[in-house]
Amino acid sequence: MLTAILLAIAAFAATNIDNLFVLLAFFAEAHDKWPVVTGQYLGSLALVALACGLAALMINVPPAYVGLIGVMPVLIGIGKLLRLMRGGNDPGEVAEAGDTSERQNRGSSIWIVATVAIANGSDNLSVYVPLFAARSLPQALAIVTVFIVMIGLWCGLAIWLVSHRLLGRPIRRYGHLLLPWVLILIGISVIVENGTLKAFGL
Secondary structure, eight states, X not given: OHHHHHHHHHHHHHHTHHHHHHHHHHHHHOSSSHHHHHHHHHHHXXXXXXXXXXXXXXXXXXXXXXXXXXXXXXXXXXXXXXHHHTTOOOHHHHHHHHHHHHTTSTTOOHHHHHHHHHHHTGGGHHHXXXXXXXXXXXXXXXXXXXXXXXXXXXXXXXXXXXTOHHHHHHHHHHGGGTHHHHHHHHHHHHHHHTTHHHXXXX
């Protein structure tokens, strides 16, 4: 259970670094913070629900084969590492580009925030689905609970950073460096916990 909780925290934090800066843009221009918070919850929980649904489709699949989906975050993590070594743009830069367009929507509604959260977090499914796959119901509920708490913390952090913009720069500059390693860790964990290597004689 503790492993699932720690992985959920790491997965959410690593996959939502860029979304933090989108939230900064929304909160910076919002007269009322609650539509942004509500929209963020709706969009993020929609992604979590979709991930749970996709993971549930695998419930009758032998665990060793379910573990194969752990290869996906490992490959994505390796790809991101290679991109970093080649000097590719980091998520902070992409988020800043997105922020510019979002600033045009002053006083953004709940549905605009929710839509942006879904569009900006669609890649998160490649991490969330393996995280939920082959988990017991108590473990899955614990992961969902962690995500609900983390969404609130993310909104709170964004509101705080709006008044301290210089503090956001180190996150934007270095936060993305953790993402490849978290992805690889989650993928390996899924593969090992489901006995995939043993099942294939590795």
